[in-house]
Amino acid sequence: MKTSQRVLLPIAFALTAGAAFAEGPIFVDPPFTSTLSRAEVRAQALEARDAGVFALGEGQTLVAENTVKSNLSRAQVRAEAAEALRLGLHNGGEITTFASAQQAEQIRLAGLRAAQGNAVVQIEGSVQAN
Incomplete structure (x- = not known):
């Protein structure tokens, strides 16, 4: 095979x-023209917010009346989270871990200790009692 054929082929x-891929998109969305003004759309969004319905994208909605309020204090939640982390129950990425009954009880007791004011807090490897 000649050098010119090796290069030119x-x-x-x-x-x-390249010409085969240059024909453009396979399908084109039709142009969209809104029938509502910007102010009307904002008013609808505010009404939805006040009614407790929020659009989360991808067609999902969250209704505020289905949410549950916690009766735990901030200190309890922090203590329970620290205890769960200490027990290695931190869920990260695609790995999900579940607490055993004994671990769940340890986490609950850590929250109760925090609520009573005698929580044990770990700070950079040291343990301090409040």
Whole structure:
């Protein structure tokens, strides 16, 4: 095979392959024209917010009346989270861990200790009692 054929043949293939992909998108969305003004859309969004319905994207909605309020204090939640982390129950990435009954009781007791004011707090490897 001659040198000119070795060089020109791949260039010709590259040019024809590029032309095949240059025809444009397969389908085009039709142009969208809104029938509502910006103020009307904002008013609808505020009404939805006040009614407790929020759009989360991807077609999902969250209704505020289905949410549960916690009766735990901030200190209890922090103590329970620290205890769960200490027990290695931190869920991260695609790995999900579940607490055993004994671990769940340890976490609950850590929260109760925090609520009573005698929580044990770990700070950079040291343990301090409040």
